[in-house]
Amino acid sequence: xxxxxRLDVEGLDVQLGGASVLAGVSLTAPAGRTTAVLGPSxxxxxxxxxxxxxxxxxxxxxxxxxxxxxxxxxxxxxxxGLAFQDLALFPHRDVxxxxxxxxxxQGVTGEEIARRTAEVLDLVGLPGFARRGVxxxxxxxxxxxxxxxxxxxxxxxxxxxxxxxxxxRVLHDRLVGELHALFATVGTTxxxxxxxxxxxxxxADHLVVLGSGHVLQAGAPQQVWDQPATxxxxxxxxxxxxxxxxxxxxxVLRPGAIRVTGVxxxxxxxxxxxVFAGGHxxxxxxxxDIEGLVTTEVTDPTAPQWRGRDVTVEIDExxxxxxxx
Amino acid sequence: xxxxRWAGVALVALPSLFVGALLVWPLAVVVDxxxxxxxxxxxxxxxxxxxxxxxxxxVWFTTWQxxxxxxLTLAVALPAAxxxxxxxxxxxxxxxxxxxxxxxxxxxxxxxxxxxxxxxxAVPRGTLWAVLVAHTFLNYAVVVRIVGVAWAxxxxxxxxxxxxxxxxxxxxxRRITAPLLAPSVLAASSVxxxxxxxxxxxxxxLGGARLRTIEVEIYERVRQxxxxxxxxxxxxxxxxxxxxxxxxxxxxxxxSVTLRPTAxxxxxxxxxxxxxxxxxxxxxxxxxxxxxxxxxxxxxVWGPQGWTWSYWxxxxxxxxxxxxxxxxxxxxxxxxAVVATAIAMVVGxxxxxxxxxxxxxxxxxxxxxxxxxxxxxxxxxxASAVTxxxxxxxAFGRPPLDLRSSIVLVPVAQALVALPFVVxxxxxxxxxxxxxxxxxxxxxxxxxxxxxxxVDVPLLARPIxxxxxxxxxxxxxxxxxxxxxxxxNLPTLPxxxxxxxxxxxxxxxxxxxxxxxxxxxxxxxxxxxxxxLRGGVRD
Numbered sequence: 036x037x038x039x040x041r042l043d044v045e046g047l048d049v050q051l052g053g054a055s056v057l058a059g060v061s062l063t064a065p066a067g068r069t070t071a072v073l074g075p076s077x078x079x080x081x082x083x084x085x086x087x088x089x090x091x092x093x094x095x096x097x098x099x100x101x102x103x104x105x106x107x108x109x110x111x112x113x114x115x116g117l118a119f120q121d122l123a124l125f126p127h128r129d130v131x132x133x134x135x136x137x138x139x140x141q142g143v144t145g146e147e148i149a150r151r152t153a154e155v156l157d158l159v160g161l162p163g164f165a166r167r168g169v170x171x172x173x174x175x176x177x178x179x180x181x182x183x184x185x186x187x188x189x190x191x192x193x194x195x196x197x198x199x200x201x202x203x204r205v206l207h208d209r210l211v212g213e214l215h216a217l218f219a220t221v222g223t224t225x226x227x228x229x230x231x232x233x234x235x236x237x238x239a240d241h242l243v244v245l246g247s248g249h250v251l252q253a254g255a256p257q258q259v260w261d262q263p264a265t266x267x268x269x270x271x272x273x274x275x276x277x278x279x280x281x282x283x284x285x286x287v288l289r290p291g292a293i294r295v296t297g298v299x300x301x302x303x304x305x306x307x308x309x310v311f312a313g314g315h316x317x318x319x320x321x322x323x324d325i326e327g328l329v330t331t332e333v334t335d336p337t338a339p340q341w342r343g344r345d346v347t348v349e350i351d352e353x354x355x356x357x358x359x360x
Numbered sequence: 361x362x363x364x365r366w367a368g369v370a371l372v373a374l375p376s377l378f379v380g381a382l383l384v385w386p387l388a389v390v391v392d393x394x395x396x397x398x399x400x401x402x403x404x405x406x407x408x409x410x411x412x413x414x415x416x417x418x419v420w421f422t423t424w425q426x427x428x429x430x431x432l433t434l435a436v437a438l439p440a441a442x443x444x445x446x447x448x449x450x451x452x453x454x455x456x457x458x459x460x461x462x463x464x465x466x467x468x469x470x471x472x473x474x475x476x477x478x479x480x481x482a483v484p485r486g487t488l489w490a491v492l493v494a495h496t497f498l499n500y501a502v503v504v505r506i507v508g509v510a511w512a513x514x515x516x517x518x519x520x521x522x523x524x525x526x527x528x529x530x531x532x533x534r535r536i537t538a539p540l541l542a543p544s545v546l547a548a549s550s551v552x553x554x555x556x557x558x559x560x561x562x563x564x565x566l567g568g569a570r571l572r573t574i575e576v577e578i579y580e581r582v583r584q585x586x587x588x589x590x591x592x593x594x595x596x597x598x599x600x601x602x603x604x605x606x607x608x609x610x611x612x613x614x615x616s617v618t619l620r621p622t623a624x625x626x627x628x629x630x631x632x633x634x635x636x637x638x639x640x641x642x643x644x645x646x647x648x649x650x651x652x653x654x655x656x657x658x659x660x661v662w663g664p665q666g667w668t669w670s671y672w673x674x675x676x677x678x679x680x681x682x683x684x685x686x687x688x689x690x691x692x693x694x695x696x697a698v699v700a701t702a703i704a705m706v707v708g709x710x711x712x713x714x715x716x717x718x719x720x721x722x723x724x725x726x727x728x729x730x731x732x733x734x735x736x737x738x739x740x741x742x743a744s745a746v747t748x749x750x751x752x753x754x755a756f757g758r759p760p761l762d763l764r765s766s767i768v769l770v771p772v773a774q775a776l777v778a779l780p781f782v783v784x785x786x787x788x789x790x791x792x793x794x795x796x797x798x799x800x801x802x803x804x805x806x807x808x809x810x811x812x813x814x815v816d817v818p819l820l821a822r823p824i825x826x827x828x829x830x831x832x833x834x835x836x837x838x839x840x841x842x843x844x845x846x847x848x849n850l851p852t853l854p855x856x857x858x859x860x861x862x863x864x865x866x867x868x869x870x871x872x873x874x875x876x877x878x879x880x881x882x883x884x885x886x887x888x889x890x891x892x893l894r895g896g897v898r899d
Contacts, residue, residue, distance in 0.1 A: 088524050110523040111531075117524040123517040127539045136535075140526030188525060 039067035040100045040191030042087065047096035049082050056082045058248045060096070062240040064192070064241065069218050071239030071256075073099045073232060079248045080228040081120065084194045087226065089113040100191060102117065111140070114189030116223075120197045122181040124169040130156075131165030131179050137188030155183045158217065164210060172285055175206045186221065211237050232273045244268045262336035263287060266358060276358070279326040285358040293320070293331040294352035295346050302345045313341040322348065362435025371714030372733055376709045379736055383776055384541030386751025387598075389742055393754055394591035405588040415577070415593070420574040425488075426556035429495035432544070433552050436496055436648065437503035438671025443641040446505065447634075455642065457891050458649050463501040464830070464887045465652065467561030467852040467879060468861075470494050472876035473652035473659075475566060475861055489564045495559060499552040500648060506551070510544035543615045550608035554601065558744040560840040563856070565861050574600075575840065578746050582844060587754065594747040601742050656880060660873035664866050671870035675878075681863045683849045686856050686875045693836055693852040693879075696767075700774035700835035703827055707775065708782030716790050733802055734783070735846055743881075749775055763841045773841035779830040785830060789823035790816070831851030833883050853879045 042064040056079045064070035074080050085091045085097055089110035095107045103115055116137075125133050134155055135148040143151070149165075156164055159179040172180060178198060185193055198214070199207045205301050215238055218225050221247040229235050235242060235256070242259045244251045244267075249270075263269035269287040280286035292338040295318065307328055308319040316338035319330050331348075397591045409415055444456060462470075474494045476487075514537065522536045560575040567576065574597045645704055662673050675686045684692070686823035715734060740748060752769050793816060839854045846855060853875060860872035 069675050089521065109528075112521075113503075117521075117522065119517060120802045121517060121523060123521040125518060125540075127519070136522065136527075137525035140522075140531060183527070184521075243494050277397065 039222055041066040041102070042070075042192050042224060042226065043097075043099040044083070045097045045099065045104070047083070047086060047093045047098070049079070049086055049091060049093050051082065051091075055084070056248055057093070060245070060248070060250055062243050062250055062253060064226050066101070066224055067222050068240040069227060069238055070241040070243060071235035072226065072228045072243045072245050073229065073235040074228075074245035076230055076273070078245050080230075080245055081196050083245070084117060084196050084226065086196055087116040087192070088115045090117075091197060109324075110312075114188075114191055115165060116185035116188065116193040118181045118185040118195045118198060120200065122177055123178060124184070125176060126169060126199055128169070129165070130161075130167045130169060130172070133169060133180060134165075134184045134187045136184065141282065155187045158186070158220070159183045160213065168348055172173070172217045174202055175210065178202065178210070178324060182217075186223075190223060193221075195225065198227065200230070207234075214238060232271055238273070240339055244271055245270070261289070262356060263358075269356070269358070274356075275329060277325055277327060277329060280355070280357075281324045283357070287356035288329060289354045289356060290332075291351055293322075293329060294349045294351060295331060295333045295335075296348050296349050298341065298344055299347045300345050302347045304346050304348050306341045306344050306346055309339050309342045313360060316341075318346070320346070320348070368714050368717035371710050371717055373714075375631075375711035375714065375737070378703075378707050378731070379739065379776075379779070381602040382566055382752070382772055383739060383743070383748065384736075387747070387754035388861055389755040390591045390594050390747065390751045393587060394595045405592050409589055409592045409596075413418045415589075417579045418572050418574055418595075421571060422557060422575075425491065425495075425571075425573070426553050426559075429492055429499070429556040429559075430549050430552045432492055432496045433503055434549065436644075437500050437548075438507065439641045440500075440504045440645050441507040441511055443638055443645070445596055446515075447638045449638060449642070451642075452479070455645060457888065459501040460887055460891050461501070461649060461884055462497050462499075462652075464833045464837070464883055465498070466839065466883060467498065467559075467855050468565060468839050468857045469656070469837070469876045469880045469883075471496055471562045471565035472857055472861060472872055473655045474562075475872075480812065486879075487566055487568045490569060491559075491563055494562045494566060495552075495556045497648065497651065498562070499555055502551050502555075503545075503548040506548040507541065507544045511541060514540055517591055518620055523748070528550075543612060546608070546611055546615060550604070554604060555598055557604070558597070558601065560746055561743070561858070562576070565858055575744050575746050578744075578750065579840070579844065582746075582750060582753070587750075591754070592748055594744075594750055598743055598747065601744070605742065613650075616677075652880070656877045660870060660877045663870055670869070671867070671874040674867070674871055675874060681868060682851075682856065682859060684851055684856070686871070688853050689853050689856040689875075690878065692850055693854075696771050696774065696852060697832050697835035700771040700778060701828055701831045703771060703775035704782050704831045704835070705824075706776040708737075708779055708786060711783060711825070712786040712790050715787060719791075720795070723837075723839045729893075733811045734787070738780050745773075745777055745838065745840030746844055749841035750839070754844050767847065769845040770850075771835070773845050774835040774838045775831075777838050777841055778834040781830050781834060782827045785827040785833050786820070787825055789820055793819050826890050829886050833887050836883055836886075837879065 044060060044062050047057050047060040048055070051306065060079075060083060062070075072080055072083065080153065081175075082091065083264040086093050089098075089105070091330060093106065100114070126138070128136070130148070131152050132151045138148045138151055147152065152165055153162070156162055159182055161176060161179050161183070164176070164180070169177065169180065171320045178201070182195070182198065185195075200211050202210065211234055218238070226240060227235075239256050241253070242256045245254055246267050252259055252268045259268065260272050263272060263274065264283060266287075269276050275288040277286050277288060303323050305321040306318050307321050310317045310319075312332075315334050317330055317332055318341065319328050321328055364486050371593070394405060396402060397772065424532070444452065471494060474490045474497075476490070502789045513666070518540065519532045520538050522532045527535060558575050559573055563571060563576050564579065567573075572580070574593055578590045578593045581587070581593065613751050661667055661669065663670070677685055711733070718733075741749075752773055755770065797819075798815055801815050802808075806814060836852075837854055838852075839858070841859070842852055843855060846852065852861065857876045857879065860868045
């Protein structure tokens with residue numbers, strides 16, 4: 036539908052109210068691909084998107100679209116789409132007028148607006164919603180309308196600020212699947228900001244981890260997952276980190292690192308807690324030589340009753356990732 | 361009926377009785393007097409009034425001066441609303457609190473400040489100008505507060521969303537900000553129009569012989585003992601007000617939008633152009649808010665021969681034109697206002713408790729609808745102050761119950777005028793108490809009465825104080841109804857000010873300024889103290 040633009044952010048510094056929110060952030064979002072920016076709340080993710088969209092001016096640094104410096108181009112002439120975290124659907128306009136707003140600003144005629152609006156509504160799975168009032172929408176519908184509104188003018192770069200944060204788990208998982216398919220259809224460059232590592236890993240072609248205003252690591256999702264650069268990154272993507280692994284420094288436990296092989300009452304590996312989680316049971320273990328407690332998953336049907344017992348474990352060295360001291 | 365429903369009905373019974381006997385019945389008597397002057401249907405007073413061109417002139421003047429007052433108020437107040445909604449600056453909280461001053465200042469005090477004589481700035485442009493400026497001043501805060509709060513709630517998110525979609529500054533203003541602000545501007549405008557339409561004290565004092573609103577004309581007819589024409593005019597005015605409210609309600613419905621309020625985050629004023637604009641608006645606010653204060657105080661100590669204390673030192677003096685010394689009037693005012701406040705608080709408090717009890721009833725019937733009762737309590741706002749006074753006079757000024765020579769009608773009239781404000785402060789506060797809080801108390805073993813004692817009352821302590829403060833300020837400054845029902849030898853402060861302003865001579869004028877200053881200090885002191893209590897300054 037659209038040709039995505041390549042986005043480059045170079046050395047971006049942003050100060051808000053005297054505090055530094057972004058410090059020297061550089062990243063590239065490849066054209067036509069989905070880039071996920073992952074980080075904790077308050078890490079400057081929304082600020083990054085606002086700077087990319089032109090809503091705030093960075094104190095230093097540049098924003099480039101297809102190599103063209105747009106840092107001083109105001110938001111309304113920049114051609115970057117942004118779907119806000121709180122949606123900000125215009126309450127005085129119906130769904131159709133919300134979606135058509137950007138096209139209208141481009142001077143597109145009424146008929147064409149109606150046609151394109153219907154098209155985008157189909158795309159997000161809300162056919163026939165054009166005349167609905169925005170206050171009649173459910174949470175998931177409102178989210179899709181916000182997405183459709185940002186998509187409609189055909190932006191070269193589409194920014195999504197925590198698009199699924201407000202949804203319940205079932206709806207969330209369904210929309211992740213839908214978004215994945217949608218991004219492939221649309222062909223625009225997507226920059227998606229989220230604090231949810233599952234969402235980031237599921238949707239991203241390219242992953243950027245942002246923490247306290249800095250880029251901590253960037254790369255393919257698989258690479259970031261397998262070889263986290265720092266303890267912070269390892270925790271963001273969902274790994275457990277052991278402070279001191281048998282005197283060898285900090286180690287990331289990737290899934291499968293500790294495998295429980297059976298129950299044996301004298302092994303010295305104590306099950307501190309056992310929590311049944313449906314498909315598996317999560318065991319919290321106290322392993323000698325390892326500082327702190329570690330967790331692992333087992334599928335044994337009797338595992339929920341293992342609390343207080345000892346188990347034998349096998350360590351798969353290939354699933355450990357050494358961070359050094 | 362459930363026990364709770366019985367409790368609700370019992371709670372609304374007393375307020376209903378109060379409003380019914382002291383407002384609805386008197387208004388019915390006014391209508392009766394207009395349409396059945398001799399005990400049977402007789403339209404002579406109506407046709408006589410309708411064929412009097414001077415009365416049509418009064419109606420026409422009332423209509424257009426209210427329109428111009430509204431436009432002037434919007435022009436002056438909208439920049440101030442922008443200032444509060446979009447800018448963060450030092451002194452913002454103080455300025456916001458001071459905004460309550462013009463709204464609660466008694467109309468006669470404002471009229472005194474803008475009246476002719478030495479030191480007045482409004483007069484060279486004529487009495488009409490003085491009336492319009494006084495209306496603008498009185499209603500300034502209504503627009504700033506209503507529109508300012510709505511504008512702050514818009515935050516930046518809709519404007520940002522529009523900008524990202526390609527809307528420039530002008531497009532954002534036209535397509536986003538203006539339509540989203542329209543409902544609050546409309547709401548504020550209709551309040552201003554209504555207040556200016558039924559304006560009494562300002563026009564009576566400043567309008568001279570020529571300019572009269574319907575409200576002033578009703579009073580003049582009462583004074584001339586032409587009660588028939590007064591009643592016809594009162595009925596006509598009530599019909600016009602109801603029509604206005606209905607039209608405004610229809611528009612409000614059509615324009616309404618549901619805003620999801622966010623935490624208002626005014627921008628730090630950073631750019632120079634914006635700083636300059638904000639500074640100018642803040643300066644204009646200080647001038648506007650300071651006008652009555654400065655002119656009144658100055659004119660109370662400035663005579664034809666220069667500085668003088670004589671106006672103040674004569675406050676305990678009962679001279680020819682006055683039947684009571686101003687200090688006696690002060691005592692009258694305070695006593696009457698305390699009684700009126702007590703009545704308004706008891707009646708309003710019971711009414712709110714009743715409405716809450718009926719609203720919480722899951723099996724509400726159509727017989728005791730809380731909304732209808734709420735509307736009944738708002739009636740004094742629609743029926744003007746002079747009409748309320750006229751009704752009391754007609755209903756209780758003849759055998760078997762002649763209360764004209766008794767003083768009880770004065771606090772009753774003032775309580776009626778204050779009642780809608782008490783309800784409007786208490787009801788939203790009571791509604792905002794989370795039902796789950798009461799339910800937790802109940803689950804923890806609290807009886808319904810302990811729930812009221814330990815949950816509702818502590819949470820409502822501040823709103824109750826605020827409502828009481830407002831009721832007291834309104835009663836203290838009440839002019840229209842008091843003027844109609846008060847006995848000449850027991851005047852209140854506002855009546856004394858008006859009486860002095862109506863007399864020629866520098867001494868009378870100077871003394872009027874001194875009394876008005878006194879009244880202003882007491883009113884503003886009470887209300888600012890209460891506003892501090894509220895602590896609700898959006899800063």
